[in-house]
Amino acid sequence: METIIEKFLEIAIILIAAKFGAEIMRRINQPAVIGELVIGIIIGYYGLGLLPHFKSGDVVSTLAEIGVILLLFEVGLETNLDEFIELGSTALLVALIGVVAPFALGFGSIFALGLGGENQFEVALFVGAAMTATSVGITARVFGDLGALKSKEAKTIIGAAVVDDILGLLILTVVAGVLGSSGDFSLVDLGVISAKAIGFLIAVVIIGRKLSKPIFNFFVKIPSPGTFVTGSFIFAMLLGAAAHFVGLHPIVGAFAGGVVAGESGMTHRIREEMKPLNFLLVPIFFVYIGSEVNIQTLASLDVFLYGMLVSLLAFVGKYVSALGAMGKGLNTSLIGIGMSPRGEVGLIFVAVATTTLSEVITADIISIIIWMVIVTTVIAPILLNRILQKVPLSERDDDERFESPVVE
Amino acid sequence: METIIEKFLEIAIILIAAKFGAEIMRRINQPAVIGELVIGIIIGYYGLGLLPHFKSGDVVSTLAEIGVILLLFEVGLETNLDEFIELGSTALLVALIGVVAPFALGFGSIFALGLGGENQFEVALFVGAAMTATSVGITARVFGDLGALKSKEAKTIIGAAVVDDILGLLILTVVAGVLGSSGDFSLVDLGVISAKAIGFLIAVVIIGRKLSKPIFNFFVKIPSPGTFVTGSFIFAMLLGAAAHFVGLHPIVGAFAGGVVAGESGMTHRIREEMKPLNFLLVPIFFVYIGSEVNIQTLASLDVFLYGMLVSLLAFVGKYVSALGAMGKGLNTSLIGIGMSPRGEVGLIFVAVATTTLSEVITADIISIIIWMVIVTTVIAPILLNRILQKVPLSERDDDERFESPVVE
Numbered sequence: 001m002e003t004i005i006e007k008f009l010e011i012a013i014i015l016i017a018a019k020f021g022a023e024i025m026r027r028i029n030q031p032a033v034i035g036e037l038v039i040g041i042i043i044g045y046y047g048l049g050l051l052p053h054f055k056s057g058d059v060v061s062t063l064a065e066i067g068v069i070l071l072l073f074e075v076g077l078e079t080n081l082d083e084f085i086e087l088g089s090t091a092l093l094v095a096l097i098g099v100v101a102p103f104a105l106g107f108g109s110i111f112a113l114g115l116g117g118e119n120q121f122e123v124a125l126f127v128g129a130a131m132t133a134t135s136v137g138i139t140a141r142v143f144g145d146l147g148a149l150k151s152k153e154a155k156t157i158i159g160a161a162v163v164d165d166i167l168g169l170l171i172l173t174v175v176a177g178v179l180g181s182s183g184d185f186s187l188v189d190l191g192v193i194s195a196k197a198i199g200f201l202i203a204v205v206i207i208g209r210k211l212s213k214p215i216f217n218f219f220v221k222i223p224s225p226g227t228f229v230t231g232s233f234i235f236a237m238l239l240g241a242a243a244h245f246v247g248l249h250p251i252v253g254a255f256a257g258g259v260v261a262g263e264s265g266m267t268h269r270i271r272e273e274m275k276p277l278n279f280l281l282v283p284i285f286f287v288y289i290g291s292e293v294n295i296q297t298l299a300s301l302d303v304f305l306y307g308m309l310v311s312l313l314a315f316v317g318k319y320v321s322a323l324g325a326m327g328k329g330l331n332t333s334l335i336g337i338g339m340s341p342r343g344e345v346g347l348i349f350v351a352v353a354t355t356t357l358s359e360v361i362t363a364d365i366i367s368i369i370i371w372m373v374i375v376t377t378v379i380a381p382i383l384l385n386r387i388l389q390k391v392p393l394s395e396r397d398d399d400e401r402f403e404s405p406v407v408e
Numbered sequence: 409m410e411t412i413i414e415k416f417l418e419i420a421i422i423l424i425a426a427k428f429g430a431e432i433m434r435r436i437n438q439p440a441v442i443g444e445l446v447i448g449i450i451i452g453y454y455g456l457g458l459l460p461h462f463k464s465g466d467v468v469s470t471l472a473e474i475g476v477i478l479l480l481f482e483v484g485l486e487t488n489l490d491e492f493i494e495l496g497s498t499a500l501l502v503a504l505i506g507v508v509a510p511f512a513l514g515f516g517s518i519f520a521l522g523l524g525g526e527n528q529f530e531v532a533l534f535v536g537a538a539m540t541a542t543s544v545g546i547t548a549r550v551f552g553d554l555g556a557l558k559s560k561e562a563k564t565i566i567g568a569a570v571v572d573d574i575l576g577l578l579i580l581t582v583v584a585g586v587l588g589s590s591g592d593f594s595l596v597d598l599g600v601i602s603a604k605a606i607g608f609l610i611a612v613v614i615i616g617r618k619l620s621k622p623i624f625n626f627f628v629k630i631p632s633p634g635t636f637v638t639g640s641f642i643f644a645m646l647l648g649a650a651a652h653f654v655g656l657h658p659i660v661g662a663f664a665g666g667v668v669a670g671e672s673g674m675t676h677r678i679r680e681e682m683k684p685l686n687f688l689l690v691p692i693f694f695v696y697i698g699s700e701v702n703i704q705t706l707a708s709l710d711v712f713l714y715g716m717l718v719s720l721l722a723f724v725g726k727y728v729s730a731l732g733a734m735g736k737g738l739n740t741s742l743i744g745i746g747m748s749p750r751g752e753v754g755l756i757f758v759a760v761a762t763t764t765l766s767e768v769i770t771a772d773i774i775s776i777i778i779w780m781v782i783v784t785t786v787i788a789p790i791l792l793n794r795i796l797q798k799v800p801l802s803e804r805d806d807d808e809r810f811e812s813p814v815v816e
Contacts, residue, residue, distance in 0.1 A: 003465030004473050005652045011474075012645045015638050022632045032632060057411030062467045065412050066419075224430045224440060226687030230423050233688060237420045244413045276684045279634030280641060 007059045011284070013050055014060065014291075017043050018283035029385065031138045033344050034377055036283050037370075040290020041298065051291045056355060064288035066237070067281035068348060069254040072169075073236040074278060075136070076258020077267055079162050091159030093324030098160060098339050099167050102131035102317025109313055115306065115368075119360050122179050126353065126361055129175040130369045131314045133168045135343025135377065136161035142381045143338070146388045153330050157338040160321070166201075168345055169255055173197045173248050176352050179360050193247070200246050201256050204239065208260030216264035229273040235261060251348060286344070289351050298367040306364075307371025314372045315340050315379070334387055341380040346373035415467045419692070421458055422468065422699075425451050426691035437793065439546045441752050442785055444691050445778075448698020449706065459699045464763055472696035474645070475689035476756060477662040480577075481644040482686060483544070484666020485675055487570050499567030501732030506568060506747050507575050510539035510725030517721055523714065523776075527768050530587050534761065534769055537583040538777045539722045541576045543751025543785065544569035550789045551746070554796045561738050565746040568729070574609075576753055577663060581605045581656050584760050587768050601655065608654050609664050612647065616668030624672035637681040643669060659756060697755050700762050706775040714772075715779025722780045723748050723787070742795055749788040754781035 021035030043050040054061040107128030110116060116123025136158055143154040177193035219231035236257050243253025261270055297303055322336035350369055353361040429443030451458040462469040515536030518524060524531025544566055551562040585601035627639035644665050651661025669678055705711055730744035758777055761769040 004470055005649050005658065007465060007470045008474070008477075008645050008649050008658070012642050012649070015642050019630070019632060019635055019638055023630055023635075026632050057415060057467070059465070059467050059470045062412055062415045066416070069416075222427070222431055224427060224434050226684075226691075227427055227431075229684045229687050230427055230691075234420050234423050237416050241413050241416050241420070250413065250416070273684055276634075276637045276681055277688065279637050280685065283634075283638075 010051060010060050011063070013043065014040075014284055014287045015280070017050075018287045021287075022283065030378055030381065031141065031341070031343060032283075033135075033138070033286055033347070034374060036286035037290040037347065037374070040287035041293045041295055042290075043287075044291025044293065044295070046294045046296065047291075054288065054292065060284065060288055061355075063281055064285040064351075065250070067278075067283070067285035067288075068251055068351065069236055069240045070233075070274065070278050071282045071285065071344060072251040072254040072348075073239075073258040073261070074271065074274070075165060076255040076260075077262045077271060079165070079255075079259050079262065088156075088159070090325050090328060090330075091156045092163060094156060094321045094335060094339065095160035095163035095167065095324075097324045098134060098164055098318050098321030099132045099171070101320050102314055103128040103171075105313040105317045106131035106310065109310065113306070115365065117362070122360050123362075123365055125175050126179060126349075126357070127310065127365065127369060129168075129171045130342075130346060130349035130353075131310070131317060131372065132164065132171055133342045133345035133349060134161040134164040134318065134339050135341045135345050136165060138341040138343040138377060138381065139338045139384070142384045143388070146385070148388055152328075153334045153338070156325055156330065157335055160324075160339060164339075165255070165345060169249075169252050170194070170197050170201075172349060172352060173252055176249060176357060177247065179357050196246055197248055197252065200243060200248055200252065204242075204253070204256040205259060208256070209263050212260045212264040216261065216266050216270070220266075228269065229277075232261065232270050232274055233277065249352060285351070286347060289347050289354070292354050293367065293370060294363050297363045298370060300367075303364055303367045304371065307368045308375070310368050311372045311375035314342070314376050318376075331387070334384070337380055337383045337387070341377040342373045343377045346377070418459060418468050419471070421451070422448075422692050422695045423688070425458075426695045429695075430691065438786055438789060439549065439749070439751060440691075441543075441546070441694055441755070442782060444694035445698040445755065445782070448695035449701045449703055450698075451695075452699025452701065452703070454702045454704065455699075462696065462700065468692065468696055469763075471689055472693040472759075473658070475686075475691070475693035475696075476659055476759065477644055477648045478641075478682065478686050479690045479693065479752060480659040480662040480756075481647075481666040481669070482679065482682070483573060484663040484668075485670045485679060487573075487663075487667050487670065496564075496567070498733050498736055498738075499564045500571060502564060502729045502743060502747065503568035503571035503575065503732075505732045506542060506572055506726050506729030507540045507579070509728050510722055511536040511579075513721040513725045514539035514718065517718065521714070523773065525770070530768050531770075531773055533583050534587060534757075534765070535718065535773065535777060537576075537579045538750075538754060538757035538761075539718070539725060539780065540572065540579055541750045541753035541757060542569040542572040542726065542747050543749045543753050544573060546749040546751040546785060546789065547746045547792070550792045551796070554793070556796055560736075561742045561746065564733055564738065565743055568732075568743075568747060572747075573663070573753060577657075577660050578602070578605050578609075580757060580760060581660055584657060584765060585655065587765050604654055605656055605660065608651060608656055608660065612650075612661070612664040613667060616664070617671050620668045620672040624669065624674050624678070628674075636677065637685075640669065640678050640682055641685065657760060693759070694752070694755060697759050697762070701775065701778060702771050705771045706778060708775075711772055711775045712779065715776045716783070718776050718780045719783035722750070722784050726784075739795070742792065745788055745791045745795070749785040750781045751785045754785070 017039045018036045021039030022032035025032050025035035041047055045051055045053040107124045110124040110127045111120060114120060139157055143149045148154055174190060174193045174197060178189050219228045236254050239253040239257030240250030244250050318340040319336035321339050322332035325332055325335050350366055353366050425447045426444045429447030430440035433440050433443035449455055453459055453461040515532045518532040518535045519528060522528060547565055547569060551557045556562055582598060582601045582605060586597050627636045644662050647661040647665030648658030652658050726748040727744035729747050730740035733740055733743050758774055761774050
């Protein structure tokens with residue numbers, strides 16, 4: 001019983017801290033996810049020590065992983081396949097530049113600075129990959145709060161951010177696969193893992209589009225109470241596990257599962273019934289990541305300075321993605337800044353580095369990435385707020401207030 | 409990652425099995441809880457071996473314990489303090505006989521049969537205690553399904569069952585405390601533990617009645633999304649932990665927490681927002697208990713025969729509780745049978761025996777208790793259905809269909 005009570009208290013401490021961090025951020029108009037991460041750093045093992053060092057398979061780390069599965073499932077759920085396919089060339093171009101530019105800047109700078117030690121190439125690859133992330137949730141929230149979600153700028157950013165989500169997951173999968181594989185980097189590995197990832201996504205989406213409706217209809221038809229929410233949960237978990245078995249990260253499967261579930265025509269019900277689960281488990285993921293961060297490393301001068309440099313490059317890399325929207329009468333500053341927050345997607349890279357790549361990615365590098373995530377995520381809403389309050393937009397929302405599905 | 413995927417699969421297997429078991433039971437008009445338990449026995453470590461042997465503090469056992477915390481929290485939530493205080497003497501008398509008679513029969517028979525080996529006294533005490541349980545959820549469901557919840561018989565049973573819930577928890581706490589304490593049984597231990605348990609309950613309820621409204625209002629006032637459900641969850645967990653720290657079983661704290669939360673005037677919202685959590689976690693508890701049952705022991709002839717004997721005594725013990733309602737123009741058969749299903753409350757005794765008292769309570773005894781729980785829980789609805797369809801009741805429900813909050 002003693003052990004179980006310990007777990008109860010760990011979970012309670014994490015949830016109280018998460019709510020505290022989220023509420024403080026809300027009051028200063030910052031994303032909740034930053035509050036959850038920072039409070040995790042403060043109370044964590046290397047900080048105040050209110051939490052132990054979690055091992056893989058512990059209750060808290062498992063709940064955190066379930067949290068990130070549910071998060072990606074929800075991101076997938078909100079990704080409309082048809083809209084995605086019909087996505088304009090503008091958003092697609094923004095997305096592509098927004099992946100290539102930050103990756104090049106990240107890879108180049110880490111390599112040039114020689115920060116990776118003996119694993120220079122791999123580390124540069126990973127940091128570059130982490131810089132490709134874009135958090136659609138955070139930008140959508142800021143635009144929504146200012147009633148600007150229906151502007152063409154917002155639609156362009158959100159479309160591009162969704163593409164970046166998918167590309168980012170693919171890059172993460174490939175890079176993690178390459179780094180995790182024994183021996184040196186090889187183009188064959190790269191090819192095999194890319195093919196697997198893309199093949200898996202395509203297969204799940206093609207098969208899933210056909211099976212999604214019957215599967216969720218089946219959940220609806222079983223009268224035992226709770227079947228629908230339990231079924232949706234199992235669906236997300238099993239797709240996560242399936243991705244693992246073909247050698248991908250479970251979140252790729254959860255994302256694909258979400259996309260497929262969104263095709264069932266029951267998106268609203270799935271989202272509503274899963275909400276309390278997400279409310280509880282997603283913040284556990286962010287506090288957990290924070291709690292594993294070595295606060296001393298994070299606060300060391302070297303790491304801080306490198307962190308600021310990488311943050312700047314990360315910002316610039318996304319800012320130039322707005323070039324893809326030039327000459328369309330859109331506010332390119334707005335688009336460039338809107339693409340820059342890494343938010344929860346950046347933290348998924350941190351989690352993967354912490355849990356499965358810690359032999360290659362050192363605590364210093366992880367801390368640099370965390371600085372990059374924090375700075376880009378905190379700065380973007382501040383700048384967006386300023387610009388949005390001054391600039392006339394192509395279109396304003398009337399009454400609809402967007403509720404970010406993800407990072408709440 | 410491998411370990412985490414293993415946990416994902418364990419959880420998925422348990423949930424699929426639970427839904428399968430629940431749905432089969434629904435089709436043959438039996439309580440879901442029995443289906444979840446039996447399917448757990450079948451797929452568990454000693455059965456098909458689809459699940460490992462869980463240790464305390466493992467992911468699954470922790471989720472199961474959280475499940476039983478949420479279950480008891482919800483039972484408490486549905487326990488109206490005022491109704492309880494104003495409870496008629498009839499229900500109170502039924503409740504008291506319903507505790508004393510089964511306890512005496514259980515204690516006497518186990519002691520007389522010499523089933524406890526060298527711990528005869530303790531084992532007899534525990535089995536007697538387990539026989540005092542009444543599952544309000546299962547009886548309420550049967551009456552509700554037949555539109556008979558507003559009958560005086562139903563109200564009497566439900567009132568008495570709630571009292572039995574509380575008395576059962578107290579008895580469990582005291583017996584587990586006495587058995588768990590080092591050395592021999594002493595009247596001093598008994599007194600100390602009883603005083604603690606009663607004192608804790610009274611203190612929580614008195615303090616809680618005053619603080620409940622401000623606390624839940626505070627959750628409502630914080631605008632960060634998800635605060636209410638997270639706050640309610642933390643509330644239940646912390647009261648469980650508090651009970652542990654004064655030497656009681658966490659479920660006693662969770663129950664008291666539920667009673668107190670019900671005083672906030674926000675019962676409906678708490679119940680609705682916690683629903684998906686209960687749907688997911690409560691069945692994990694029942695499948696988990698089943699999975700730890702040694703199916704060979706359960707199926708051995710000796711255990712089976714003793715199990716049937718104890719089941720008979722358990723049935724008789726509750727049946728005679730209807731004597732407390734004699735001469736009031738009520739259908740006493742209905743009341744006696746309605747009091748008899750042990751359901752989830754009986755299984756909580758099994759869980760405590762498995763997790764913390766396994767040195768004193770052997771697998772044989774646990775199996776006998778499980779037979780008793782299964783038989784009383786399965787037989788009661790069958791008999792109630794028959795009687796209710798024939799007999800005219802004091803009052804029938806019009807439109808309202810009772811949804812059992814607990815065992816769904």
